[in-house]
Amino acid sequence: MAGKVKWVTDIEKSVLINNFEKRGWVQVTENEDWNFYWMSVQTIRNVFSVETGYRLSDDQIVNHFPNHYELTRKDLMVKNIKRYRKELEKEGSPLAEKDESGKYLYLDFVPVTYMLPADYNLFVEEFRKSPSSTWIMKPCGKAQGKGIFLINKLSQIKKWSRDSKTSSFMTQSTKEAYVISLYINNPLLIGGRKFDLRLYVLVSTYRPLRCYMYKLGFCRFCTVKYTPSTSELDNMFVHLTNVAIQKHGEDYNHIHGGKWTVHNLRLYLESTRGKEVTSRLFDEIHWIIVQSLKAVAPVMNNDKHCFECYGYDIIIDDKLKPWLIEVNASPSLTSSTANDRILKYNLINDTLNIAVPNGEIPDCKWNKSPPKEVLGNYEILYDEELAQGDGPDRELRSRPGQSLGPRGGRSRDSGRTVLTTWK
């Protein structure tokens, strides 16, 4: 008997609630029997923590993987990617190929990063190699640009060195841990402004890896003209693209919210830089997203009750190289403009169509393979099952105008030279 899906959420956002209601789902509380729970990251921690011994039944779905932080905490993401690279190197995979200066050819997509205070000495060594460089300090556990600052002198972070010397064991709570990354001070500027890319990626399972990219990502522009000048290092409006920060700038505009569609970006880049380099850029962006997911796949708890929609933040530098800045487990569902609201509403709608097929009471034993028609604005980014099943002569070239490869996905781990066609 098909009853109505019972839903709970602790994120009171209209884009969510409207989507649940339009499906005729019934709202319940977390103490009752529920089928679908859109959780905050705090709740997922409790649900899957050892103490509570919570057991989800086959007809229950949640919107986070239990240890998503392996990807979404800045320090763990870097750690996992470093580990993944070393593993590939060890097994002699061509993916781990390096150039003459020791940089990875295909896997160098995260700026040089160290954990503080743990890696303080390693960081100092690196810092001294290029003392005029700028670094960005980010607290591991915060979001929306909170607590971030730029430094260009060692003295500015003496605090982290002092602490590591005086403590005999790790007393810091995870809240005080920071990562320090080489700041990308040559971002691609458009109209003289810095911007970053927010892309949404839905993962329905990690093993086999199945992920979808939302076609309608957007660029977030700073309201003030970019300058790498050291006098402006403290001006967050120049450097941080988070809407939460830009919203408070004098020039923030509520009509467009400082956002551009990825479609506009593509038109601009093709017109000013050419088609090949633009296609290559977008291919690389897809590549680094897939690689980041592959890096954490082995350590992810691939619980069948889970799916997750990540917000990927990417910065493009002036050589048209994309850099992965971070991955968000709870991308903001607040709408800053009318267009924004429509976009996020559709995002949730398409996400639910994939995660909860037909809007009916879920059964976690299903194969998580939705038919093409329900994808909406999502496109298959990578499907490990399909990739392994296909033969060696699979057509990899995609049509110009389509931003993603064919449905079969790409076989990056096959080690064949075909993967380097666009490099």
Next chain:
Amino acid sequence: MLQEESDLALIIAQIVQKLKGSNLYAQLERQAWASLQRPEIKLESLKEDIKEFFKISGWEKKLQNAVYSELSVFPLPSHPAAPPEHLKEPLVYMRKAQVLINLRNPNYENGDSHSFRTHLGLIQVPLKVKDIPELKEFFVELGLTAGQLGIDDSTQVPPELFENEHVRIGQKVLSEQDSAAAQQYIRQGSPTALRAELWALILNISSQPEDILYYEQLKTNVIQHDLLVDSLIYKDVKLTASNDDYYFVFEDYLYQVLLCFSRDTSVLGHFAYNSASPPKSYIRGKLGLEEYAVFYPPNGVIPFHGFSMYVAPLCFLYHEPSKLYQIFREMYVRFFFRLHSISSHPSGIVSLCLLFETLLQTYLPQLFYHLREIGAQPLRISFKWMVRAFSGYLATDQLLLLWDRILGYNSLEILAVLAAAVFAFRAVNLMEVTSLAAAEAVLADLSTLKVMPLLQIFLFATVT
């Protein structure tokens, strides 16, 4: 025959005169002198050898492009005794109408209706505009049997059918550096990656060091002196481009370009063929004394609300400010100025309005009559689209496809045709409205329209 020959001779003489003062002439002279060093240049056949050298080295092509460029804006040959005002505007009543109160041809009587059907629209001036058969001939490359970018490059169409070949031809046109060929080519649309270069070729813009220097000089002027019109520019940008989903990013570039534009006296040159005249200002206390008159602003063009939208779409193509500036300036003196000057030119705004109304009345008479009855004269809605060449109303990629055709046909008539096509497209909804406000609402959002299919259907697929 004799008259045509002497007309041609006159045009040639005038163009030669114009080009003699140009930078290209100086370059050609230098090149000719330098070429004397070359072994293949022989004294006995000096003239032919230098000509041959010019042909091979591409300089002849540059000269060809320059001549072609001049021809594009050259007014039609006129009687040798015609005064210069005639070059600006041949019709006397149009000239007198520069301070516009009422535009009326004194020779024309409304009773004479068999030659000019009763016109229900707002424009009551009998200018010659094309009808659909003439438009079909004029826009023949937009026909159903020819491939188009904006239609035949959509994702459902395999690229082998048209797109790939078209791109290949575009690359060839660029490597040949032939303005005339580029103009013909772009009638079927330009591939995104080639558009910036193609437009530059058609407009005959090549960024020489002198041009960059000139632009830097203008920028210095901006820093040194303020002009009152600067405030108009700031206000305009803040009200229009800054609120636009596509163009807000380029706010700083718009200021740069427009502030420099106001100070650029070379723009005054276009008043030779513009029916309007630049406003004059007099040194304090010397009102009326011509020796103390200056053009104000220095470029003779007072910006108005929406002016920055002429520049904004170009920012998607040119990220280098001096190139962006040159392209905009040329687009203005070739096309945009006609959208806000009163003239009888077929691309002038008056003719465009009349063309729009005539097309609508002839081919959608029921709709026209209905709208007129409810107090929603169609021109009241479409005027703003045409004045801005649809900038800010269409999605940028569609707008660029439209402007491709403006360049390709060297005419703004396509704006009127598109305006009529939009009305035709939304005719069903428009027939149901009962007020001007409701009609405006139906036509408020054009951002989802695809211009090429609309144009094709209106011109070639509607039963006339």
